[in-house]
Amino acid sequence: MILDTARYLSLHSLTTFSHVLLVRDDAGEPKTSVYGDAERVILSPQTQRRADRMHIRDEANLGTGPLASHAWGVRTREWGLRVAEALRDEHGWEAQAALEMARATLRGVGLNFGSTPNTAFLTKVMVFAPEATGTALARIIEEHRAELEAWVALVAEAAASAERKKKTKGKGKTAAPADEEEDTEAEDEAAAGEEKAPPMPSRIKARLITGLAPADAIDIALYGRFLAEVAGAGNVDGAIQTTAAFSVSPAAIIRDFFSSADDFKIARQRAGTNFTDALARLNAASPFDMAAGEQTPSGYALDERGAGMTGQQNFFNGTFYAHSVLDRVQLRRNLANGGMNPEDVERAARDAELAFVNAFVNAVPSAKKNTTAAPGTLPKLVLAHGGPRPYNYAAVFEKSIHREEGVPSLIAAQRLLKHHAMITKKQRVEPGAVLSYDIATIEFLDSLRDAGMLGPNEVEHPAELSPYCPAGQPA
The missing domain is CATH 1.10.287 (Helix Hairpins)
Structure with missing residues (x-):
């Protein structure tokens, strides 16, 4: 059985991003950290984990992927509102009475609420609970x-x-x-x-706490949750570990000065004259007939100089090393502890692994997606392998890669696979599988294979990175 020798599935990737800002600090700057001999741009673990979690859920919501039929969790401060909504819609409560009762009962189990008008019905902390929690708690409240x-x-x-x-x-x-x-x-x-x-009353409180329990929410079993405010609500140790992704080369941050055009001003500049009815003139094909410099009906001369607005934004470039680990035993334990039927645990765990591997390959944080198109990026190399413990290869890039050494992504792939070959030999773990979406990297893999030096099995689909991939039909 796989779990006997490969409890942990270690995933590594190298992805090259161009002019993106996937995560930023409180000042709007790219996040950086000094590692090894250079400052690096980093992508925080929470940024990657949310991208993975939402990718898995979005696929399921579309009815695709291995988790389409599973239950999910929701992380929100709005459970009071959701409970009140269910009391009103499903049990006929008056709206304000439902709100007050929802807040009072959640307070009774240990959750605190905000003190301002805008936060009066929002919990002070985010609560990660099954998506049916609002309905479940409302039913218990109605019964009592x-x-x-x-x-x-x-x-x-x-x-x-x-x-x-x-x-x-x-x-x-x-x-x-x-x-x-x-x-x-x-x-x-x-x-x-x-x-x-x-x-x-203790028996009612116990039932409400059970309603907040993780149940069979697949993403809570994967990512875990910590709910210190409600004793006995079921904290869950996540089955996934994630490190901060970082650039394998020194930080490359671009300060981009931009100017935005004012459409009315551009229209006047093109026509060479001022105008009174700005919108009509903008849409008109004929030249404007107001003399240049003439005052508008509002009494001031329109400024023809410069751009409508100027500013500065930051981007970064680079090849990033990312690493995540799936604890297969913990995942199964979480599913069983959540109340899933024993016969369903194994199937759910395998489906969750396939979905997680697919998200690790495909998910990209969506910050500034419309001005960078970052979500369209695919990794240049993904390596997956099992083992009795996790294997983090971040130290391979303690010495940063510089341009004079060659193409950073190729140098990084060489380092990563060479290090992996050493680990498989000395730790006696399985070589695993490798996937690439980059022609130059694929040619490098071909050269290793021809020389008999490619340990991992090269695959064509993310699902094939997991041994649970259905034979002949990638998920």
Whole structure:
């Protein structure tokens, strides 16, 4: 069985990007970090993981890919709104009552909400839960409506009582002597304790927490979740590890000065005269008849100089090394712990692996996609291999690659495969499979094969990087 000797699937890729800005820091600059002998541009792990996760989900939503029939999770602050929506639409609650009850019950299980009008019904933290969570929690609330409404009334009464006592104590209160300060603080704490809101009935709380559990959401099983606010809600250790991708060459950042044209100004410049009815003149084919420099009806002369707007944006170039690992055992454990039927766990795990490998190959962060077309980029080399432990090859590029050495992506491919050959020999792990979408890299692989030095099996489709690929029919 694969899991006996290859618990971990290690994935490595080399992808060359041209004039992109896939991720930026809080100042709008490309993210950089010094590694080895040079500063590198980096792509943060969370950026890559979101791109992979959304790629997997988008394929499933289109009814394609191996995970089309599986359940999913949603990461959001809006679960209060989703619960309220389900109470209103599915159980006939009045809208405001549904909102208040949804917030009160989620507070009762440990989630806190914002304090401004815009965030009053948004949780303070993002909660990653199955997509059916809103419906599931609303059903539980409806079943226990009478008990929950009584509990909410008690909570409101306790809060009002505490507020009244606070105002009463504040009136005429003088500073206590130093030797009485500790006693006063203790009394205040005791009084506050007496006014604590009553806890939610335990059996209802337990059911609501179960509604927040990961269940069979495939992306929660893959990527995990951490929900410290709700005890017992089911934190999940992710089955995927991701490193920050980084450029194999020193950082190459382009400061791009740009100017944007004002269409009305350009129209006047082309005609050589001013005009009064700007929109009509813009769409007219005949020359403008207003004399140059003549004032507009609004009383000021139109400025004909320069661009409509100028500014600066940053791009970067380079070949990036990316690395992710799938823990096959952890994935199966997460699916089983989520409540999936034992007979379905193995099939779901294999489908998830195929979908993840496909996303690792194809997913690209979508930042500035309309002005860079970055999502159209495919990797020049992808290497996949199993092993009893993960294998991270980032150290291969501690010494950065410079232009005088040759084409960086080819030099990087040579280094990566040479290092992998050494690891397979010394660690005695499987050579795995390799995939390329670059002619020069494919020719390099051909030369290694002809010399009997290509260890990995060259494949033609991402699914073939996994041993679970259906025979003869790549997923």
